[in-house]
Amino acid sequence: MDTDLDSMSRDELLAEVKRLRAAIRAHRDSSGHELCWHHPDMWALLPEHAEKMPEVPEWPAFIRGCVRYRQSLDEQIPDAPRVAKEFQE
Template sequence: MIAEVLRLRAGIREHRDSTGHDLCWHHPQLWGLLPERVDPQLAVPPWPKFLRGCVAYRESLGREQAEAPVHDAEYDEKPR
């Protein structure tokens, strides 16, 4: 069980410490599960590059997860 806890913490830290296009979503609640407290220093791509990254990510999901159900809600809407 200790090995699993260490593995999960390492994965959370890797996400927390990523930046630029490697940081898909900002998840401070997830990062807060770690025992150490840090204030991640984020770097955000300019809008055009950010949007191209979003499009590339969505295209990869279409290829790799083509059978996934579609969640057809606007970003700020609550799930149905």
């Protein structure tokens, strides 16, 4: 799957690592409502292009997942600052 890496020079590999790290940092540094969004730019960093559309849960299951995700943030980073900002389109 990652055979494209085999033919890259050291400089090309370093450039690829830096590009991927920048994308990971951008995703890591997302905050607030950005955490809940679909992130196709991350997937676009892969050399292969997936044609498969993501499966989207029905609303009740989706909301339960959102609630569970938010609960996991309380468990994993209980001291993270809390904000009361509403989502703005």
